[in-house]
Amino acid sequence: MKHLEYVLERAARHVGTAFVEIYQNCNIFNDGAFDYATDKTTKSDHHALSRARQADDLRQGFLKGIRLNGFTPEVVDTKTVKPDDLLIHDEKAPEPSLAFLLSRLRHPDFPEPLGVLRAVEHDRYGDIVRRQNDQAIARFGKGRRFSG
Numbered sequence: 001m002k003h004l005e006y007v008l009e010r011a012a013r014h015v016g017t018a019f020v021e022i023y024q025n026c027n028i029f030n031d032g033a034f035d036y037a038t039d040k041t042t043k044s045d046h047h048a049l050s051r052a053r054q055a056d057d058l059r060q061g062f063l064k065g066i067r068l069n070g071f072t073p074e075v076v077d078t079k080t081v082k083p084d085d086l087l088i089h090d091e092k093a094p095e096p097s098l099a100f101l102l103s104r105l106r107h108p109d110f111p112e113p114l115g116v117l118r119a120v121e122h123d124r125y126g127d128i129v130r131r132q133n134d135q136a137i138a139r140f141g142k143g144r145r146f147s148g
């Protein structure tokens with residue numbers, strides 16, 4: 001619940017579009033579909049990326065991590081692999097390829113990333129248009145109304 005609260009709060013505070021995927025069990029159509037991710041005995045195997053934020057999140061208390069072998073992700077044991085070899089995700093990276101790669105990881109072959117995968121701030125369309133209008137007024141003056 002704490003993680004869900006964290007993700008929903010981040011999405012709500014974000015100015016712009018936020019996409020949140022929530023795994024919801026339905027006892028009629030897909031009962032038990034997410035047992036691998038909720039069962040206390042197995043869930044740590046499927047959440048190796050924690051909140052998919054930064055290096056410290058990837059290293060604290062997780063048995064498995066992700067390493068890139070060329071452009072191919074592979075699951076590794078965090079106790080036998082040097083921390084510097086682990087894939088470290090930066091949600092603010094301007095280049096989206098790594099966030100997209102993480103979004104494609106699925107059970108049973110990989111742990112599934114949870115949390116914020118991409119949080120890059122860009123100028124918003126409305127702000128850009130207002131700035132252009134202000135620049136045009138400063139350069140050419142306020143203008144006059146057209147009266148047909």
